[in-house]
Amino acid sequence: MRSGNPIISLEDVAMSYKIRNRRLRNERHEKPALRSINLNLWRGETIGIIGRNGAGKSTLLRIIAGIIEPDSGIVTRNHVSIRLLGLNLGFIPSLSGYDNAILGGLILGLRRKEIEAMVPEIAEFAELEQALHNPLRTYSSGMRTRLAFSIAVSVPADVLLLDELMGVGDVAFRKKSGEKLRSMINSDLSCVIVSHSNEIITEMCSRIVWVEHGETIAEGPTEEILERYEAAMLAGPSQPAPVPGR
Numbered sequence: 001m002r003s004g005n006p007i008i009s010l011e012d013v014a015m016s017y018k019i020r021n022r023r024l025r026n027e028r029h030e031k032p033a034l035r036s037i038n039l040n041l042w043r044g045e046t047i048g049i050i051g052r053n054g055a056g057k058s059t060l061l062r063i064i065a066g067i068i069e070p071d072s073g074i075v076t077r078n079h080v081s082i083r084l085l086g087l088n089l090g091f092i093p094s095l096s097g098y099d100n101a102i103l104g105g106l107i108l109g110l111r112r113k114e115i116e117a118m119v120p121e122i123a124e125f126a127e128l129e130q131a132l133h134n135p136l137r138t139y140s141s142g143m144r145t146r147l148a149f150s151i152a153v154s155v156p157a158d159v160l161l162l163d164e165l166m167g168v169g170d171v172a173f174r175k176k177s178g179e180k181l182r183s184m185i186n187s188d189l190s191c192v193i194v195s196h197s198n199e200i201i202t203e204m205c206s207r208i209v210w211v212e213h214g215e216t217i218a219e220g221p222t223e224e225i226l227e228r229y230e231a232a233m234l235a236g237p238s239q240p241a242p243v244p245g246r
Helices: 057-065 097-107 112-126 141-152 171-185 198-204 222-235
Strands: 008-020 028-041 046-050 072-077 082-085 159-163 190-194 207-212 215-221
Touching: 008 057, 028 057, 028 215, 046 057, 046 198, 046 222, 057 082, 057 159, 057 190, 097 112, 097 141, 112 141, 141 171, 159 171, 171 198, 190 198, 198 222, 207 222, 215 222
Parallel strands: 046 190, 046 207, 082 159, 159 190
Antiparallel strands: 008 028, 008 072, 207 215
């Protein structure tokens, strides 16, 4: 049962990107990323954002996090700390795993002393103790993934925004990382998950927001919305399931 006000609220949020014409360098046009998005998130709730590639899901997470500002609409964040957790933390290949861990923590808002104290635990979870001081360019893609994930989940927050962060790495690490995220989600945290995995969405989320071409197509219980979404995928790229009342 929801009580009180939502901790995050979006009202009629819209966002466009300016795209430069490759042939005419001085000519630009706007490409809409989001159109009149409305969304509420309550404390302790985990919701999923689904949609095709390019639907606007990642842009939506960045607006919620405050990384970018919308062109129009209202975003209300009621005194909560928000962390957007993704695998691209701005790693620098020439630096060591240790230095990149420090850099990642700073990007996520920690003080240097705070992230330095966390590095041993990060390295242990990522299973990189022996390679921590090697240059990142010597890491395999799996090693980079483990380091990025371990840094991301080390930062405390009231709201977690997960952008395709689940189901990464090899089988053993996917199990380990999944258990870590489940323990975080099952606390008092609120969470917004972007994922193409219906299995993850079904397991983790009680409610889904379906975004297509920057617009909310549907919102509601997980199983109901997923069924409609899957039907739309089978129908073709331009045939979303009909929305009652629209």
